Amino acid sequence: MGRTRKGRDISGWVIVDKPAGLTSTAVVNKIRWAFDAKKAGHAGTLDPEATGLLAVALGEATKTIPYITDATKAYEFTVNFGAATNTDDAEGEVIKTSDLRPDDAQIVEALQEFLGEIMQVPPQFSAVKIDGQRAYKLARAGEEMQIAARPLWVEELLLSDRPSADQAVLEMTCGKGGYVRSIARDLGEVLGCYGHVAQLRRLWSGPFDLEHAVSLEQIEPFAKTSEIDQFLRPLEEGLTDLLQGTTNAEGAAKLRNGNPAICFTAAEYGDEIWVSHEGKAQAIGRYKSGEIHPTRVILQE
Structure with missing residues (x-):
């Protein structure tokens, strides 16, 4: 028999303002411990030195993680010009340098190349799998890899500040799977001066934004107490980008x-929807001829 996982059957979202210096997994583990939750996961990794919004799902909310992972996201990041690094951020080893520095007009013009559907090569130090192994593990071992480019939708990419000739602050809104470090690297190449990410902060992801985020320092005093549930947001908030329907008892x-059920909705045949009863999500599935055919069943107390 499998080991029974200890903890509470608690479901919902905790929206964390992740600090620098922690991995996303470490943040999830802290939240799971503080809430004494049986199950937890996050919707989109942030690099250890990155900060900002990390959506942590507890319990049945983990079944809705893909809908946040796939959602549009926004970032603010600082690019350092004049040096390329092997990690494409400030943590890596400098591998190329340049004395050239772009002016504001050159940056704005170059940013146009990164809008819309682009092809992006992930960093060598990334979680992309190469022949079954993570790229960052191969990179740490000194191996050079050819990582295939992959499509990325960039909705917006703006120059928001210019602290000095060596730096530019950018804001980007993009789809799933974007690497900000790759944007900084490729922008430096286009401008002929090289570049890497110096700071990175996620501003929002799907329906969640930093306005509703809490810090680990705010959460820690309430760990393992009944009062900690004040930081828990409803599971249903992670489904707001999907069409909704309702069902009866x-x-x-x-x-x-796991069986099809009657559904009242404005959705059309074949649409993916989520269905609630008395305000609680019951399932996610496809709408067909007055019924929802579930693909994910949500079991909330």
Whole structure:
């Protein structure tokens, strides 16, 4: 028999303003411990030195993680000009340098090349898998890899500040799978001066933004107490980008067993939707002829 996981059956989202110096996994572990939750995960990794919004899912909310991971996100980041590093950020070893520095007009013009559907090569130090191994592990071993470019949708990329000739602050809104470090690296190449990320902060992700985020320092005094649930946001908030429907008590019972159920919605045939009963999410699935056919069943107390 498998080991029973200890902890509370608690479901919902904790929106954390991640500090620099911690991995996303370390933040998840701290939240899981503080809430005494059986299950936890996060919706989109931030590099250890990056800060900002990290959406942590507890319990049944982990079933909705893909809908936040796939959502549009926004970042603010600082690019240092004049040096390329092997990690494409300030933590790495400098591998190329230049005395050239772009002016504001050159930066704004170059940014146009990174809008819309672009092809982006992830950093050598990234979690991309190469022949079954993580790229960063191969890079640490000194191996050079050819990482295939992958598509990325960039909705907006703006120059927001210019602290000095050596730095530019940019804001980017993009789709799933974007590497800000790659944007900084490639922008430096286009400008002919090289570049890397000096600071990175995620501003929002899907329905979640920093306005509703809490710090680990705010959470820690309430760890393992009943008062900690004040930081828990409803599971349903992670589904706001999907069409919604409702069902009745009989339908909710059917959905709990994974069966199709009656659904009241404005969705069209084949649409992916989520269905609630008495305000609680019951399932995610496809709408077909007055019913939801569940692909993910959500079991909330």
